[in-house]
Every structure is written in structure tokens, then in C-alpha cells.
Amino acid sequence: MWASASFVGVLIIIGLPLWWKTTEVYRVTLPYDKISAFDTQSHAITSELIVLANDAHTAAEVAGLIEKTFMDSDVLKLKITKRLLSEQLHRTLDSVADEQEAVEEVGAVLDLKEHNKLYVVQRGPLFKDVWVGGERVVFFRDAKAAETLAKVLKQWIYEPSVLEGARSDTADSTRRVRFPPGPGYHVVLSVVHPRPQDLKVEFQAGDAMEDYIGSSVDELEVLHNFTLKSQWLYLLNFDFQAKEVKDGSEWGRHWAAREEKLQQLLTRLEARAATHVSERPALNLALYVVPCDRAPLAIYQHDKKVSAPVQAFISPKWGGVVFGNPTAADCRQESPVWKPPVKLIMGTFIAQLRELLGITDKSNIEGAYLEPLRSVIPRRWEVDSLLRIRSLEQITSAERTLQSLAQLLGEISNIVINDEVGASINAAVEAISQAGDLAIKGDLVEAYRKSQTAFLAAETAFMEPSLLALLYFPDDQKYAIYIPLFLPIMFPVVLSLKNLLMWLRGKPVHKEKMD
Amino acid sequence: MESKISYFIILLCSLLISITEGIDIPEQFQKSNHTNNWAVLVDTSRFWFNYRHVANVLSIYRSVKRLGIPDSQIILMISDDMACNPRNPRPATIFNNAHELISVYGDDVEVDYRGYEVSVENFVRLLTGRVHPDTPRSKRLLTDEGSNILIYLTGHGGDGFLKFQDSEEVTSQELADALEQMWQKRRYNEIFFIIDTCQASSMYEKFYSPNILATASSLVGEDSLSHHVDSAIGVYIIDRYTYYVLEFLENVQPNSKKTMSEFLAVCPKSACLSTVGVRKDLFKRDPSKVPITDFFGSVRPVIVTKKPIEILETPKRKKKIIAENKTKAAEKRGYLPQFPVHLVKTS
């Protein structure tokens, strides 16, 4: 009987665990409770706002109204401090002639370099209720301007609706345009020159790229890494099926390209631009040099010519195209040479780049003046705004990825989670909570960094190739191998169990024989 | 006064950027909110006598490319080389018709996965995005929540599986799971799934993720048959279902008003000799109101830029100047002898 028992014993002690071990799907224990507790709608970002007014009453009134405006926003928490302008600053602000100087004066006293800190400063001699420039300073005239000021803060500077869009489930209009978050992008400028034999183009693409785009994206270093590239694509023919329209210009005509045709140009460009070689997503910028016999080319939108200094368009999440139209004088030379208006063209590219990176376009507000951008560098508060949007977007995206993964693990049984994936899931969960806390605290740059860590860790966890390790070992094959092996062995052992049980209870095994 | 003018300019500029979709969609259509189109076209069979499967997949490739999906957004998987196969009497061509009018292979073809690379593993990795980190971007399905994906599979199949290169198979459950993983990661907006194999409809029966419209060349228990032989090439050159699909697609233009329900009825039983299966329950829209270009064409929203930034002074990048200042140490370079002459001399 001992032999029988030892068979059973061996089977139970070695066989069962072995079977269990070899058939189980390896999964690290994951913080499921934390993941399921994620609430993507709960995240908010704190931002600091300092109201500097000439008198306490104005300060209180302005701050009160701002507070009221942002009270119902659960995505943005404003930390408002009221302060009085120092007598000296008050006097200088009232005396300096223009706003730029006033900003410099404010900058001399206060630290404008700090992220996520906006100064709302009173300045009496303002031609408008509210003035906004490139620095983290907003001027307002008096207490009566408070309403306009609140509007400016809401629509231009803090944009709570965009922030809500960043954390929402479905993409809003700005999210459809801007590139998805990522650690870095390639910016590739392609100069498309369909007829090099007929027109010479004097354009230093590399220099323009470095100087204009380079200076612009250097300011966004805190957000992403950028690599700049440029190339020339010759002899790329594209038929716009443009119609000739007579007009009173120097050319006496222009060519009308319908807006609907433009997307096909992108397909042609993409085939040659070869941006898929790089390991990062590429932001395409293309300068299309219009051949002389098709110049000037104009985009027609709903049968109306688009009036703009430069004909250009963007395609969301892809990039922008600018048409370079040589002038009649350029083309009528003996050997036509075109010197592109670099500032204008690069200015258009910068405008496109801003939009593709998520800097929204500011609509007009009655009574408020937004100093037009005159350089390639984005406004400082726009960078803050981007940081806020991206942080929120990355946190919620990471959360959603982890939730999806958790759900998939429940639905599909043969997904393996090895230690590495487990580690990056844990890292993502950790980084999400840290980023959330930092965002509430108002430490924007750190919050952004953590959110990026979380985002990348969650993406790697979800996209890890090892998740499919059991691709070739689905359940049916498992049973096909184990059942024929274990069944013949188990059969006699299980049969002997009966006897073993009797023996254990002290009963005679073969009762009937004893009779 | 000056400030007034500038204010005016701003006013003018305020209506500056407007969003329009690339194609006007008639009102009777239900508008799709996809922002890009992708296609995954897979031929799973190897060997010369399966010429027709390659012709099938290239027929679809030709159509989607003609209708505007760029090569970078088409993942083409072909298991064997038919075009330059030594048995092909017309090198670098693949025909879908004995008249040999259209070479579906064309002169501008990019195959992303070919030969031994076409395996179940690579296919599932491609769909789920779990590819090896070194995989180039052209071999990845870089879709997002706004992508409409056309998936076309052809090869030899059976009830609940599709064979890859006669050596392995993907089961309907694995495929359904892969699509669910795509859905969970928001890797698609809608999927149109076409499969041309025997017992094809068994492959979509296990799908459970939303927004998938599926069609198959035959129902469970039926075979999908080939269309005709080209005696010069010596093999069957196309399958019935795809033959009629291509015939239909050749008449579709990028601005076509044809609907998906027309596509689903493209091959009646009298022509196909098998019943075309359709599965609509996961798909939210009514196929009769979905334009065919939602899956076969390409949408690319275009926004006209009207407000450039007026740059006052030419900027100079600081970083570049630093990089330029790095002086390169002059290194001694030279050409080497192209043969280990030193070894010859010593011996």
C-alpha cells in the first residue's frame, strides 16, 4: 500500500505543480486596484496668477472676477495672489511710453522666467482694456477691464476647453491637428523643385532651417527633442489641374488650384520625402516651388481665391506646405532665378509648426490687444500652456493605456506579462500618481517630465513584443499535448486511490475476500 | 491711430483659419470622422501554383493606391515572388486577366513584408503594434484613433483558420483577439475586413470588437473558386471574388459616390459560385450610407494657412554657432591596398 501511496504522493507533490507551472501563463502581479481606480477626468493642473494692482480695491475686484470665472473649471485650478504695485514701479509703468518697455520694467523687478507663473499688472495709460505680449505679463487698465481680462485669461492664456479636450476620451479639434505626444520629432523641410532646368532657386534650405525653425524649436526644448533636416526633391511633378484665371497683376493671370486637390500633393510628397526611415515621427514642411508656366498658383476655397501673403496649407498630424510663387520679373529673365522671400516663407512655416505642435490660434476679443508675434520664438505663456496640455494629455493617455491593458489581460488569457513589462507598468503607475500630484502642486515642468515618463512607460508596456510570447501555444494545443500524456498515467493512480483511502481509514481493502 | 490700424489688421486676421475636409460628402451619406486611411493587404500563400492569390492581393493594392492611399500607409505582405519567379514568362508583371491588359504589379510597387517574413507572428505583431523595436516605420501599422483600416486577406483557409505559407495558421480567435487589442489601444476608428479564402466567413465569426464591417468570399462549408487560367502563364490567375471586386473598383474614382452596400453586393452567387458573407452587427453605420472611399480612398484634412508670422529680424540659432565652433582635428586619411599584400611579402 505504501507503494500506491508514494505514487499518489509523487504525483501530487511533483506532477501537479509541474503541470500547473508549465501550463500557466506567466504574469507578474500587477497593481490592478490602482489601475482600475484611475479616473481620467479627475486630473487638474494648478497655475499661479499674481494680480498686481495700483490699489487694493482694484486688485480685489479683478482677482475676484478671475476667481469666479475659473471657479467652475475642474481642470484648471488658479492660485491667485493679490499684491499692490510698489510705488516706484507704479510710477514707471505709468510713465513709460510703450508696453514693451513696461514689460522690461516689470521684468527688472519680478522674475518672469518662471514657468506657470503669470503676472497680471495694472498699467494706467493703456490704449485698450487689456494688453498681452510675449512675456508672462498681462497688462490691464483698471477695474473696469476686469471682465475683458477674465475673457483673455480664459480664451487666450489658460484655455480650459483645450485642457478638457486633452484629457477627454475623444479627440477635440485641436487634438486632431497637433501631433500626438512623444519624446521628439524630426522636422524635415523638403524643397520641392519640379523644373530645375527652367528656374534656378537661390535658397539656403539648411541655413533657413537652422536659423528660423531651429531658433523656434530651441524654445520648446523643455517639451520635446527636435532634429532638423532638409532636402531638395527635384523633378517631382504634380498636376494641380489648375485653371488659368485672368487678373490685373503683373502676370496678368493666376492659376487656380482647388483646395480638394491639395491632399493628393501630400501623397506624392510622401512617396519621395522618405520620412519613414527615421525612428521618430517626422513633421513635414514642404516648400513647393511653382514652375514659371504655372505661376502664380493660388488656392481656391469654395471657388474663392484665398487671400493671404503666401499660399500655404497644413495637413493635421502631417505637416505644412508652402507654395513659392516666383514673380513675373524672376521668370522673364533670360535665365530665370528666383530668390524666395525667406522671412515670409519661414514665417508661414513657423505659423504652421506652431499649430502642429499644439499652440492654438487666438481669436479676437473685444477690448483686448494681443501683440502680434514678430519673431520665431513662441510667447512664453504659450509654452506654459503647451506644457499644461501635454502633461494632461500624457497622464490621461497613460492611464487609458494601462486600463486597456488590464482589460485585455482579463479578456485574453494567453497574454504574458514578464518582469520587464511588469516593471514598466509599475513605473507608469508610479509616474502617473507623481505627475498628478506635481500638477496639482503647480510644478509644471516636473509634472510634464513625470507625465512623459508615465506615457512612455505605459506605451512600452502595451507595445512590448514579449506580450505575444504565447502566440504559438494557444489553449487547444496545450491540451493536445498534456491530456494524452497525463491521462494514461493518472488512470491507474486514481483507481488505486479508492484502495488507498480505505487503507487510510483502517478498513480492510478486500473485504469480500476476507469473508 | 496706428494702434487702431493694427487692431483692424487683427480683426481682419481673426477669421483666418478654417477647417475643411478634403472631399465633399453628399448629405445622404453618414459622415465618418476618420482622419486617415490605412490598408493591410496580405497574401498568405507561397508557391507558383498560388499565383492567383498574389494577383488577388495586388489587385486590391492597385485599387487602393489609385484611389489615393499612399504607399506609406499600405502594408503589403506577399509570401512569394511571382513577378520575378523564373517560371513567369513575363518577368516583373502579374496579370489578373488572361487578356493581360493590366499588370497589377505595376512599376511602382513597395512590398513591406515578403517571403518568409509573412508569418502569423509578424501579421499579429503588425496588427497589435507589438513589433520588434528595430522594425522600421514603413513596416509598422502607425494608425491612431482616427484611422480607417482596410484589411484584405487571401490564401488557403478552412473552418476557423487561415493558412500561412502552408506551414502555420492563424485561427479566427487569434485574429479576433488581435483586433480587440487594436481597439483597446485606439488603433482604429473603423475596420473593413475582406477575406477571400475557402470557408472565409468563419474567420470573422469570432470578432467581438466594435466598428468592424466584414465580408467574405464564401460561407462556412463553401469553397471560394478561382476565375480563369491564362494558358501562357499556365496557372489560374485570379479568384472569382476578387476578380469581380477589381472589376467594380476599376470603375470607382476618388470622388465616387458609390456606397459600401454596393461593394458588398459585388459578387452575386451566380458569378462567384459561392455565397458572399457579410457581417454588419459590429458596424455602427448603415453600409448603404457609407461611401466606398471611406475605406478604399484616402482622406486627408487640409487647413489653409492664412496668417503667416511676420518676422522682423532674421534669427540666428545659438546652438548651431556652438556646433560650428567645434574645430575638427585634421585626421590622416588614405586609401588602403585592396589585398593583404603585407602577408604575401612576409611569407
Next chain:
Amino acid sequence: MRTVFVLCLSLLLKSHYVRADDFKEEIFIKPLPPTHLYVYFQFITTSEESSFEHSHLASRSLGEVISRFQVDELHLTLTEGQWKHSKWGYPILDAAPGAELYAWFSPSVEDVDTQWRKLSATLSGLFCASLNFIDSFNTVVPQMAIWPTGAIKTNQNITSRLRYATLPREIVCTENLTPWKKLLPCESSHGFSSLLNSRMIHNTNYHSIGVHVRKMCKVDNCSDINIEIKQTVALVYDYKIIDSMDWSFRKLFGQGLPGACPLSSSSKIYIDVSSNDTYSFKLSPSPNNVILSQRGGSDTMLAVYDIKSYNHMMNIGVKYDTKDKLLVTIPPPLHFTRYVLGYGKEFGGIVTEITNNYWAPIDVVLLENAPWWLPIQLSSLRINGKAESKLVKSQYFSPGRSRQKPYHLELLLQLPPKSTTTVTIDFEFVFLKWQEYPPDANHGFYIGSALISANLPTARNYTSLPITGSTIDSIINASKQWYPAVFRTNGAMVSLPTPDFSMPYNVICLACTVVALAFGPLHNICTKELVLKPVGSAISLRQKIMNLFKRKKD
């Protein structure tokens, strides 16, 4: 004052990139009498090293690959067909059948193997080829056979930074030509590349496309370098396929030449008309120039067309005066062949025969490269049937490791004049794992070609460019002491022991039956005991059977 001015000027010059990019296109045509025609295209783009980020004529995508993986020199060829050295002489650039990739990485690369894998994966995406199958198990580090063709820093160890791999099974078709054409500044719309019509060029006996990137000295003292990207196409037409000996561009490429690429600084066609003496033919239109090149004791007549001066459609063609004439082909100084020995599925051998037709000894390096599933033993190496040979001047052997490393043998041989040397090495077959077999395992397994690097003392049949030259005119009168060349032998195919692939299920069933059969008695023996039963009352059959199962209670 003057120095300030110069300084200002130099600063000004520096701030603008000097566009040093240059593009040249060339065709070299050589009749390979009596039945073949060799057509070789080369497109050369030179650019400055610094301008990879901002490229002009050079392809940015290729430049990005080169700079991202810090590649010093890169050679990639995709070839279909086998160059027949003994009949056709030597090509300008030899290529192994299938895909061949080798590259030297920059000294700053720490982990060459990882970079190599990443490079091949990226190139696979760029050229639509399965180069991602290149891994350590099919990569060798040649020690003597291949040397960088570019200008390199002379004081460094070069071989350790070299990786070489071939994929003999790789197919080449339009899908490879399409991305290849996209690297050209004129793409396929203008210039010589518009002749590369895929239906025509794939209808040949041999076709090979290649990309070769190297660093070239800009000036004589080599203080500054340029990057040269050379894209090549080599075609061998069979007169049988084009239906006559008289060829023309229309017959070869389906169309005439529409003119030069507007971006090229030079567009020239060279036709080797040396065979005109024995096999007279007429060129139409007549060439701009005919040059006599004397190189290493052999004379070559080259007809030159400068296409830049034409601006209309051209259809260059040849008409032979006499049709059927026998011709004695002079074999090249060195030719070789390779084959597999043995029968059955256990042992075999690879034989490489190298013939030296020349009156002087020739030094060659032979590189044999056997995959891990075909283990070769150095002890079985025989040269002309003998284990020890005076011909071997140097030898390198790196044994393979299963699934990790191929077997790699290099021999520096001195081939005696007017002789054939046979190098034999034995191998044994290895069983692969079930999943390691390809889907068409019964097709056979390809062995890559062997590399033969020769230092030829004569330029007979030799068409390669000298190392310092990049255009075809550099071969004119380029006499040197030695003419180095790297050749590839033909590949070979073996059929490995291939199981029936339903075998795993059979094995499972068989194994389980055996286990069940074995376990039952074992269990019984261990748990039951046979007891003698006193013979008494007669027992029934049922009782007997029950008794068999009875066990004794102690």
C-alpha cells in the same frame, strides 16, 4: 585691416553651406561575345560629410541611415542570376547572388553587432528587402578578403569594424528597384534612370542593383573628405531574349533615352568597341569620341557619348555586319567554380576550384562561409587533395556556434601559374528544430557564395575602376602594378534532412502510448504482489480474473 577682411569673408563663406553636391550618371556597355551584352549604369552623388542633415542632391534617407548608425562605408547589392566569369570576363563590380550587405562602422561605435542589426533592419525598410533576417548567425567578419574602398583613418583596426552578410535566397524585383530609384535626385523621370524600366531589366540573364557609400579624398593630401554614394545597376542581356544580336536602347529598355538628367554635371555613355575588330559592327548615331585605353597590357576602345550635348530622344544601337561567326573567347586570368559533394543526409563537402590561366602565380584570398547548420571542420580541409599545402600563405578559421555564428574560413593562397587548385572541405548535416525549418523546407537550403579576392597582375578582362576614381573615364590608361578584385563564386544548395511536419503530433501520440503502456505494468508491479493461493475449491473464471487483481493485506 586686411586680416579682418579675410576673417569676415571666411565667416561669411562658412555661414552659407557651400553646395558641393555633385551628380554624375554613366552607362557602360560591353558586348560579351558571342551571346551576351553587359550594360552597367552608375549614378554617383558626392556630397560633403556635414551635409547629411541638410542634403541637396544626395538622398537624405540614405544619408540619415549612414549618419544614424555611424557607417563609414556601406555596400549593398541585390542580385538575381550568376555572373559567369569564365565566359563573360569580369564585371565592374561583382555581386553575390541574392542580397549582400557589408559595412564598416566608425571607430566611435561601441557595440558594432547591435548597430549592424539595426542597420540591416532599417535598410530592409528602405529597400523592401528581407535584410532584417541578417543577424549574428549569418554574419562574418572577413579578415583578409575585403578591404575598405574609401579613404579611412589609417591608424585604426579596420577588420573589427567590418560586418559581412549575404542572403542567397533573397529575390530581386520591381519592389526593390522602386525605392532604389527614389534615392536618385532625378528619380526615374529624367536622365539615364528613365531607362530602367522594370519589365525590360528583369528580363535578363543577370541583374543586380547596388548602393555603395564610401568616403573619398577631396584633395590629394586627403585632409578633407567627400561622401560618395554610388548607385549601380548591372545587367546582362541575352541576345536570345532580345531576339537578335543587333541591339538598341529601344530593344534593351523599351524606349529611347530622353536626354540627360538636368541635375547631373556629366552624363556619359561608354561603349566598349574593342570587339569590333573581330566582330565588326556599326554604332548609330556615331559617338562623339572614340578613346583608346591602354591598361595593364590590354587595349580597350571606348566609344563615348556625351548626352549633355544632346537634347532630343536618342536611340543608340548597334548593327553587326556579319551574323554567324564563331569566336574564340579568351578566358580571363582567373576563374573558379564551386559545388557540393556527397550523397545521403549525413556528410558532404564543398569544393571550390580556382583556375589560374596566367603565366605567373596569382595571390588570392578565399573566404568560405558556411552557415551554422552545415558545420565544417578545419581538419577536413584539403587543398588539391592534400591536408598540408605549400600554397597556403595564411589561414584564418573561426568555428561556428549553433544558432549563433557561421563557420568562417579564410585562406591566402598563391596559385601556381597555369593550374587549377581545388579546395575541399567536408561538412555534416545538422537536424534543425521543428520551427526552424522554412515553409518550403523541401526546396533546399542555400549556401552563400565564397568570396575570392585576387591581386591580379594583368588587366586582361578587368573593367573595375581604380580605387581613387569614381567615374568610368578613370579606367582610361590606368595602368598599375596590381589589379585587385573581389569575386563571388556561384552559390550552392543542399537538402537538409527534412522531417514530415505532422511529425510532432505523431510523436506525441506515440510517446503517450509508450508511456501509458510502460506505466501500467510499472504501477502494478510496484503496488501489487503475487500471492500463492492454496489450491482448494475450484474457482470460476471470474474469480480467477479477480484473483489476478487481488492484493494481499499484511
